[in-house]
Amino acid sequence: TGVLDLTAGEAGSRGTPESRAREAEAAAEVMGLAVRRCAGLPDTAVANDRESQVVVAGLIRELRPRVVVTHWVEGRHPDHRRAARLARDASFLAGLRNFPAGGAPHRPEKVVCALAFREDAVKPTFVIDVSAQMDRKVEALAAYGSQFEGKSGIGEVFPGGDRPVLDQIRAVHATYGAMIRCRYGEPYWTEEVVMAGTLGGLGVSSF
Secondary structure (H helix, E strand, C coil): EEEEEEECCCCCCCCHHHHHHHHHHHHHHCCCCCCEEEEECCCCCCCHHHHHHHHHHHHHHCCCEEEEECCCCCCCCCCHHHHHHHHHHHHHHCCCCCCCCCCCCCCCCCCEEECCCCCCCCCCCCECCCCHHHHHHHHHHHHHHHHHHHCECCCEEEEECCCCHHHHHHCCCCHHHHHHHHHHEEEEEECCCCCCCCCHHCCCCCC
């Protein structure tokens, strides 16, 4: 498992590119990532254009992922919306033999969007039981002290109040967990239908 940061977050309101890089390294260690890279695209100006597609497709060819997880296509941040389309398009283009991105062609099998909290919640295509990994996920997020430490709200994403942001994140995952009858769940969305082997193997009772 690896992470490709499209930008260094240099335009963010909290922290600096240097502090964010240190936090990213600490979070990567918590998650046990095999690789973490930065594509070096400009923060707040990510574009799904030819130049960016060449950069990202080249990294996809180098890293050769089976599955690409990206942002939800209608996310709050403009970069996130464009990143979702860039990730999908670059994943396709990386598989074209004559696309000028360097390296041997490679096309991931799946591109999925990770859903974040929204007041107009999108119904996920599927939810994964992350109960066993939730503590580690929160520990990894806590490594980003400049973003989360002492915070009880993040703009419209988490509206604030008395509950710390990391507790709110647990609450959101508990909500999705309840949908699949487990403690914590992580929601994902895909443009295509997901195939199930049998009706009996769908996993969640209707009652």
